[in-house]
Amino acid sequence: MTVMEQRGAYRPSPPPAWQPRMDPAPLLPDAEPYRVLGTEAATKADPGLLRRLYAELVRGRRYNTQATALTKQGRLAVYPSSTGQEACEVAAALALQDRDWLFPSYRDTLAAVARGLDPVQALTLLRGDWHTGYDPHEHRVAPLCTPLATQLPHAVGLAHAARLKGDDVVALAMVGDGGSSEGDFHEALNFAAVWQAPVVFLVQNNGFAISVPLAKQTAAPSLAHKAVGYGMPGRLVDGNDAAAVHEVVADAVRHARAGGGPTLIEAITYRIDAHTNADDATRYRGDSEVETWRGHDPIALLEHELTERGLLDEAGIQAARDAAETMAADLRERMNQDPVLDPMDLFAHVYAEPTPQLREQQAQLRAELEAESEGSHR
Amino acid sequence: MTTVAVKPATMAQALTRGLRDAMAEDPTVHVMGEDVGTLGGVFRVTDGLAKEFGEDRCTDTPLAEAGILGTAVGMAMYGLRPVVEMQFDAFAYPAFEQLISHVSRTRNRTRGKMPLPITIRVPYGGGIGGVEHHSDSSEAYYMATPGLHVVTPATVADAYGLLRAAIASDDPVVFLEPKRLYWSKDAWNPEDPQSVEPIGRAVVRRSGRSATLITYGPSVPVCLEAAEAARDEGWDLEVVDLRSLVPFDDETVSASVRRTGRAVVVHESGGFGGPGGEIAARVTERCFHHLEAPVLRVAGFDIPYPPPMLERHHLPGVDRILDAVGRLQWEAES
Numbered sequence: 001m002t003v004m005e006q007r008g009a010y011r012p013s014p015p016p017a018w019q020p021r022m023d024p025a026p027l028l029p030d031a032e033p034y035r036v037l038g039t040e041a042a043t044k045a046d047p048g049l050l051r052r053l054y055a056e057l058v059r060g061r062r063y064n065t066q067a068t069a070l071t072k073q074g075r076l077a078v079y080p081s082s083t084g085q086e087a088c089e090v091a092a093a094l095a096l097q098d099r100d101w102l103f104p105s106y107r108d109t110l111a112a113v114a115r116g117l118d119p120v121q122a123l124t125l126l127r128g129d130w131h132t133g134y135d136p137h138e139h140r141v142a143p144l145c146t147p148l149a150t151q152l153p154h155a156v157g158l159a160h161a162a163r164l165k166g167d168d169v170v171a172l173a174m175v176g177d178g179g180s181s182e183g184d185f186h187e188a189l190n191f192a193a194v195w196q197a198p199v200v201f202l203v204q205n206n207g208f209a210i211s212v213p214l215a216k217q218t219a220a221p222s223l224a225h226k227a228v229g230y231g232m233p234g235r236l237v238d239g240n241d242a243a244a245v246h247e248v249v250a251d252a253v254r255h256a257r258a259g260g261g262p263t264l265i266e267a268i269t270y271r272i273d274a275h276t277n278a279d280d281a282t283r284y285r286g287d288s289e290v291e292t293w294r295g296h297d298p299i300a301l302l303e304h305e306l307t308e309r310g311l312l313d314e315a316g317i318q319a320a321r322d323a324a325e326t327m328a329a330d331l332r333e334r335m336n337q338d339p340v341l342d343p344m345d346l347f348a349h350v351y352a353e354p355t356p357q358l359r360e361q362q363a364q365l366r367a368e369l370e371a372e373s374e375g376s377h378r
Numbered sequence: 379m380t381t382v383a384v385k386p387a388t389m390a391q392a393l394t395r396g397l398r399d400a401m402a403e404d405p406t407v408h409v410m411g412e413d414v415g416t417l418g419g420v421f422r423v424t425d426g427l428a429k430e431f432g433e434d435r436c437t438d439t440p441l442a443e444a445g446i447l448g449t450a451v452g453m454a455m456y457g458l459r460p461v462v463e464m465q466f467d468a469f470a471y472p473a474f475e476q477l478i479s480h481v482s483r484t485r486n487r488t489r490g491k492m493p494l495p496i497t498i499r500v501p502y503g504g505g506i507g508g509v510e511h512h513s514d515s516s517e518a519y520y521m522a523t524p525g526l527h528v529v530t531p532a533t534v535a536d537a538y539g540l541l542r543a544a545i546a547s548d549d550p551v552v553f554l555e556p557k558r559l560y561w562s563k564d565a566w567n568p569e570d571p572q573s574v575e576p577i578g579r580a581v582v583r584r585s586g587r588s589a590t591l592i593t594y595g596p597s598v599p600v601c602l603e604a605a606e607a608a609r610d611e612g613w614d615l616e617v618v619d620l621r622s623l624v625p626f627d628d629e630t631v632s633a634s635v636r637r638t639g640r641a642v643v644v645h646e647s648g649g650f651g652g653p654g655g656e657i658a659a660r661v662t663e664r665c666f667h668h669l670e671a672p673v674l675r676v677a678g679f680d681i682p683y684p685p686p687m688l689e690r691h692h693l694p695g696v697d698r699i700l701d702a703v704g705r706l707q708w709e710a711e712s
Contacts, residue, residue, distance in 0.1 A: 130489065131483075131486075131487040131488075132487045132488045132489070132491075132492075135488070135491040136455070136488060136491060136492050137491065137492075142455065143484065143487050143488055143492070147475060147479045147480075150448065150475060150476060150479060150480060152448075153444065153445050153447075153448025153449045153451070153452065153476070154448060154449075154451045154452035154455060154480070155452060156445075156448075156449050156452060157448065157449030157450060157451055157452020157453040157454075157455070157456075158452035158453065158455050158456045159452070160449060160452070160453065161452065161453040161455075161456035161457070161458045162456055164408075164434055164458075165456070165457075171452075183444060183472070184444055184445075184448060184475070184476075187440075187442040187444050187445030187448065188445065188448065188449075190440055190442065190445065191439070191440055191442070191445045191449050194440055345489075348489070348490070349485050349486045349488075349489050349490040350485070350486050350524055350525055351485070351525070351527070351549050352485075352490075352493065352547075352548045352549050355578070355624065355625035355626075356578075356625055356626070356627075356628060356629075357625060357626060357628075
């Protein structure tokens with residue numbers, strides 16, 4: 001009915017009362033990235049945990065250098081190094097319980113290794129012998145995800161399913177600053193918040209998406225601020241401070257496990273190496289920036305803290321290095337063996353049962369292989 | 379002996395029953411999508427499920443198809459059996475990255491350690507007077523993606539049977555529901571709906587000797603109508619309903635064409651790069667010496683789906699099918 005039709009009976013009324021659905025203030029990240037090392041908070045940190053983090057960081061750095069070397073030797077097709085980001089990789093992985101799940105991106109093989117995955121299995125994707133060389137259920141590590149941010153909704157779905165089943169399982173999803181621009185990042189955070197799913201999103205802001213700096217990626221005050229728009233808390237942390245990363249992730253995991261819902265964490269870090277061995281970082285950034293970040297190296301920071309406080313001595317440092325060398329030697333030795341491949345595996349797991357069409361193609365390949373082996377025996 | 383009165387039921391009702399029975403039998407079956415809960419879906423296919431099984435089993439999701447399918451992947455990773463509804467064919471496109479990069483590949487990627495038993499229901503096709511983006515035939519995209527099963531019912535009984543088979547499958551199944559058949563009726567007994575068809579079997583809907591019409595989904599009734607009309611021309615047409623595009627039942631299709639010696643593939647999807655090209659090639663490869671004429675295609679035109687007031691010119695109809703049958707080189711026979 002129009003106003004005219006009501007002949008003066010229309011009385012404007014205010015719309016129903018509006019109020020925000022929650023107070024956004026507690027969701028806001030701190031003004032500064034949270035730090036532990038070199039601050040008062042470090043004195044309260046568990047020395048055992050700090051020493052464990054240190055050993056894992058040293059091992060993680062050695063893993064990165066070894067994998068990079070293997071790439072130069074042609075043993076890996078490509079390696080996206082996490083050198084400089086070891087604190088994020090290792091500390092976040094260690095903040096999980098055994099029953100929790102990790103959803104890594106392709107740069108997060110170290111996090112998977114820190115969770116107990118065999119480094120060789122973690123690297124099959126990058127060696128090129130099989131996309132996922134491990135059983136994801138064994139260490140609760142989802143397949144390494146190459147498309148950006150598409151694993152985030154998987155983490156939400158898994159965490160949601162676990163909660164529906166009554167299991168107190170938390171999912172930790174890792175993504176980079178570039179990935180935060182993807183639509184799946186948005187959809188995953190939105191679903192997680194609506195469902196109050198026990199999931200933690202860790203954005204490793206390492207400054208660059210291959211060559212594109214953060215300023216061209218987002219106009220947000222920080223990536224952590226994006227959390228507020230979804231109705232979840234955002235946390236900012238110094239991503240090179242392993243103690244801080246561990247504390248912030250562990251807090252968020254505890255919060256999620258207790259039914260408090262998801263958290264978005266932005267860890268400020270830096271990718272010391274190029275995007276991969278195939279990338280030339282000198283085309284888009286200067287040496288002085290890299291040098292600045294080398295001065296805030298995650299291993300040196302923690303080592304400094306531990307030695308200053310008398311929690312680590314030369315022998316301890318050497319022990320960590322020896323353990324890392326043992327891991328590297330084993331990795332080198334096993335990666336230097338050619339993987340045994342069966343081309344017939346190509347058809348093994350496309351469907352539970354191959355379709356008639358795939359059976360025909362399977363027979364074709366088998367015949368080709370037989371002809372090949374007959375030829376080689378001639 | 380008691381006889382059960384068999385009342386006509388619609389395809390939509392059979393689908394609802396299929397979902398309900400699957401949910402009742404298996405607590406891991408979860409239905410999710412836009413408006414599937416309180417409303418019961420825009421086509422009412424999920425009507426009553428939220429009420430019967432609760433909102434955790436039949437969930438209204440945020441309006442985001444990639445998120446719906448992406449979270450379904452995670453749920454399947456944890457042992458659930460999600461059945462997601464994409465509200466309309468053209469609204470499924472945002473979920474394509476999840477579908478192609480994850481749903482279709484995760485079993486393969488993990489050497490079978492992580493199968494994803496997800497059913498993706500997609501109302502598809504035209505003929506309902508829908509405005510733009512509500513009438514696409516998107517099957518060719520799905521068929522071109524290894525790792526997916528692609529099925530589509532044409533009858534009320536198949537709607538139930540194929541849906542149950544899709545949900546029971548340990549592989550992802552794109553379940554294409556012909557929108558314009560939602561309200562089609564068949565004598566189908568909802569009290570005794572046991573026929574669960576295995577995925578991958580075509581069926582001869584009408585036997586004939588002159589030529590085979592190979593079709594599926596919304597074009598099956600059109601082809602049956604064309605076959606009736608063809609009797610006046612002296613043609614006795616066989617109609618094969620594929621039911622499953624992936625896997626493809628070469629055996630049933632080839633056997634029919636070998637019998638009749640002529641074939642026309644009929645579908646709403648565009649002809650260029652459409653399913654008909656693949657089907658015609660497969661038939662030719664297998665039946666060449668039995669063929670009296672090239673395999674022809676009657677398809678939608680290679681145009682963006684037209685506005686509703688023009689769609690009847692686009693959709694393959696009886697006349698266009700009969701024209702194609704007429705071009706199957708009959709003169710060579712006499």
